[in-house]
Amino acid sequence: MAKKKNIIDAVKKIIVRKGIRGITADEIAREAKVAKGTLYLYFKSKEDIFICLLEDFLREGEVLVEKASxxxxxxxxxxxxFIKYDLKFYEKNVKVFKTLGTDLGWVSNVLGTEKRKRLMERHFEIIKSVSKIVAAAIKEKSVRKMEPMEGAVVLVSIIHAYVGMRIHGFENTPLHSHAGKILKLYMAGVGR
Amino acid sequence: MAKKKNIIDAVKKIIVRKGIRGITADEIAREAKVAKGTLYLYFKSKEDIFICLLEDFLREGEVLVEKASxxxxxxxxxxxxFIKYDLKFYEKNVKVFKTLGTDLGWVSNVLGTEKRKRLMERHFEIIKSVSKIVAAAIKEKSVRKMEPMEGAVVLVSIIHAYVGMRIHGFENTPLHSHAGKILKLYMAGVGR
Amino acid sequence: MAKKKNIIDAVKKIIVRKGIRGITADEIAREAKVAKGTLYLYFKSKEDIFICLLEDFLREGEVLVEKASxxxxxxxxxxxxFIKYDLKFYEKNVKVFKTLGTDLGWVSNVLGTEKRKRLMERHFEIIKSVSKIVAAAIKEKSVRKMEPMEGAVVLVSIIHAYVGMRIHGFENTPLHSHAGKILKLYMAGVGR
Amino acid sequence: MAKKKNIIDAVKKIIVRKGIRGITADEIAREAKVAKGTLYLYFKSKEDIFICLLEDFLREGEVLVEKASxxxxxxxxxxxxFIKYDLKFYEKNVKVFKTLGTDLGWVSNVLGTEKRKRLMERHFEIIKSVSKIVAAAIKEKSVRKMEPMEGAVVLVSIIHAYVGMRIHGFENTPLHSHAGKILKLYMAGVGR
DNA sequence: AATGAATGAGATTTCATTCAT
DNA sequence: CATGAATGAAATCTCATTCAT
Structure with a gap:
């Protein structure tokens, strides 16, 4: 449904412009060029719009890790x-993440606790998928023995570190150009 | 001022209980056992209370990095x-961070954009302080040549990775018991 | 817009009943039989309602002096x-002016200083229009040489004197029956 | 009691500065350099302060008409x-009346209805006193036969007309220099 | 399907007044 | 007498949601 996408896109634009706080239904309707009532034809509530927006991102994340796997x-x-795909994903939405932050789990602070849990779990699923690749790497002896989930969380965190630098303007080069460096860092650390 | 601390503490308790979203002035007053009007005797606005709370955490962070430096x-x-101190800090406040998330910068998503910027900047200052230690390590040839800020951001991210695992219940051992492992990971990566 | 008028009328009724002080948004909404939120659909703020009410009166005043001119x-x-028209205007709204007073400029004491200034100026414009008739009368030699603005202010004050008497119950005859007397008083004074 | 006067004077200063609306107890206490609680040692309520202020003015008015009588x-x-004394009174307090308006009766719009009535009545008493002089003038055949109260109200209105011009800056000469002109106007009108 | 006027619960904030010190 | 921290009732205004058209 095109309208649904329009609305989500409108919210993204507003987020880019003024952050996630204090977005009103009026504002979304205006930006999406639909009547306020129309929002409720496509979404159960205003919160539901945010959830869909976040779920879209999560879906992209799922796809991307599946692809790598x-x-x-x-x-x-x-x-x-995976690093490359993930960086590309963040690069594509860099403006939104600039105000939203990278950690979809925490973003959901703006949501009610129940909904939040569901999103968080979905977020963990992605990391779990990454952990499976890590587990394979351990089997292949390219990564030393460790809890695979731990390895996955650390990898994702390092990726977020670079996204954060990009977002805050320490770095202006496209994110995926750092993919090789990140992998090396992950594998060999910062020591000499 | 004892009342001021009471109020901040009340907010922390509420955050632990139900997250940061939808906290009302009534609720804070009730939890702090003061009249609603009293809140406004010590804080300019409800938002100001959150800011003070976050600033308290930032202050702790500043102190801790100074100590290590x-x-x-x-x-x-x-x-x-630094890793050890930081982990201890998070361990001490683990319940709050469970609903707040580790990245103080992003938490401020619930705040107006202006205030948020100030908090973010203060947050960067801490990382900058870490980067100075990294720079020293580079000089001492224990860390390979790299942008020190980059090294600092990565280190902090890895710490957050472990805090995140603790927070989400993947890990139940006290955070600082991981300090050695984190340093090793940071220095030598996950490869064999 | 009918609702807007309803609201203004509701305010008038309340003013008649209990004066302009301490009128609440709740009260207006109840009297106008609309929801509280509806007030803010038609007016920017509660003060804005009062301003519109006063502006309505000022507009009537403007019309009436133009008509005479x-x-x-x-x-x-x-x-x-002009005297006759003005008296009719006051007679029509006698109940409101009973609690509001005749001098629209001062009524605005209940408003913030900025808005008040604008209303005052508009009020002066009306007197300025009267002064033009006085100037013409001076040219026609029916009024002796004097500052026309002075003549206008005095005339308006005398009119207000009679409105005041009517309002305070010294006089119960309809105001405009005094028109001739007022003109005579204005032209020839009280002496013999 | 000197404190009482201090407080009243503080209120006058505030009125001169920002009008009568929105004056808070805090503000009065600050300006009077006493603690907030002290206000309630000398006055029953905040409204009581305004009433005393207005009553002071009324008292001055009473004195002045008695003097003339x-x-x-x-x-x-x-x-x-009387005209001269009244003009001097207004001249002395011109700054206050600039924001307060000349008609003490209406000023009391900011007060509750009961208190207001009492002030209004006292205000009428003054006019009644003037009317006695008018009555005498009628007896002495210097004023034509008329309702003396009517004559008094008109006189007072004309005085207010000049005070108004002074207040609004049409006139900058001291008010009492107009006394003669006002009497002449009152006695002989504006005609030739 | 789409609209947007109307709603009203509920949130924030103010401020006159009190009272223990 | 004097203080000013604390109170809490009450006021303004917002905004998600509904529903008649």
Whole structure:
């Protein structure tokens, strides 16, 4: 449904412009060029709009990790690709994440506790998928023995570190150009 | 002023109980056992209460990085200590961060854009302080040549990774018991 | 817009009943039989409602002085007619003015200083229009040489004197029956 | 009691500065350099302060009309003196009346209806006193036969007309310099 | 399906007044 | 007498949601 997308896009634009706080139904309707009542034809509530927006991002995340997992390659190569895909995803939405923050789990602070939990869990699922690649890498002996989930969380955090630098303007080069460096950092650390 | 602390503490308790969203002035007053009007005797607005709360955390962060910096030791040792202090800080407030998230910058999503900027900047200052230790480590040749800020952001992200695991219940051991592991991870990565 | 008028009328009724002080938004909404929120659909603020009410009166005043000015007659005749029209205006709204007072400028004491200034100025414009008729009367030699504005202010004050008497119950006859007397008083004073 | 006067004076200063609307107890206490609680040692309520302020003015008015009445002179002479005294009174307090308006009766719009009535009545008493002089003037045949109260109200209105011009800056000469003109206007009107 | 006027619960904030010190 | 921290009732205004058209 095109209208639904219009509305979500309108919210994104508003978020880019003024952050997520204090967005009103009026504002969304105006930006989406629909009547206020129309919002409620496509969404149960205003909160529901935010949830859909976040779920869209989560879906993209799921797709991207599946893509990396599904490839026929060494686990380390898969990790490298995941990094690249993830960075591309963030780069594409950099303006939104600039006001939203990178950690979809925490973003949901603006939501009620119940809804939030559901989003958080979905978010963990993605990390769990990453952990499976890590587990494979351990099996392949390219990564040392460790709790795979731990390895996944650390990897995602390092990626977020670079997204954060990009977002806050420490870095202006496109994010995915850092993919190789991130993988190396992850594998070998900062020591010499 | 004791009342001021009471109020901040009341807010923390409420955050632990139900997250930061939808906290009302009534609720804070009730929890702090003061009249609603009293809130406005000590704070300019409800938002101001949140800001003070976050600033308290930032202040703790500043202190802790200064402490690590100020020690007479090798830079790598200082980094290790910073990790330890930071983990202790998060451990102490683990319940609050459970609903608040670790990244104080983004938490401020609930605030107006202006105030938020100020908090974010203060947050960066802390990372900048960490970057100075990293720079020292580079000079001491224990860390390879790299942008020190980059090294600092990555370190902080890895710490957050562990805090996140603790918060979400993947891990139940006290956070600072991971300090050594984190330093090792940071220095040598996950590879074998 | 009918609702807007309803609201203004509701305020008038309340003013008649209990004066202008301490009128609440709740009260207006109840009297106008609309929801409280509806007030803010038609007016920016509660103060804005009062301003509109006063502006309505000012508009009536403007119309009435224009009417007198525009007539084809000797200036003194025009002054007589202005007196008559003005008295009719006050008579029509006598209940409201009973609690509001006659001097719209001062009524605005209940408003913020900025808005008040604008209303005052508009009020002066009306007197300025009267002064033009006085100037014409001076030219026609029916009024002796004097500052026309002075003549206008005095005339308006005398009119207010009679409105005041009517309002306070010294006088119960309809105001406009005094028109001739007022003109005579204005022209010839109280001496013999 | 000196404190009481301090407080009243503080209110006057505030009125001069920002009008009568929105004056808070805090503000009065600050301006009077006493604690907020002290206000309630000398006045029953905030409203009571305003009432005292207005009553002070009324008292001055009473005194001044008594003075004029009590003089040994022709009634017309007494009226002239009343005009002069009244103008001096307004001149002395011109800054306050600039924001308060001249008609003490209406000023009390900011007060509750009961208190207001009492002030209004006291205000009428003054006019009644003037009317006695007018009555005398009628007896002395210097004023034509008329309802003395009517004559008094008209006189007072004309005085107010000049005060108004002074207040609004049409006139900058001291008010009492107009006394003669006003008497003449009152006695002989504006006609030639 | 779409609209947008109307709603009213509920949130924030103010401020006159009290009272323990 | 004097203070000023604390109170809490009450006021303004917002905004998600509904529903008749």
């Amino acid at each position: 599904g490839e026929r390659a060494a686990a380390v190569k898969k990790l490298g690709n | 100020g020690e007479r030791a090798a830079a790598v040792k200082k980094l290790g200590n | 525009g007539e084809r007659a000797a200036a003194v005749k025009k002054l007589g007619n | 009590g003089e040994r002179a022709a009634a017309v002479k007494k009226l002239g003196n």
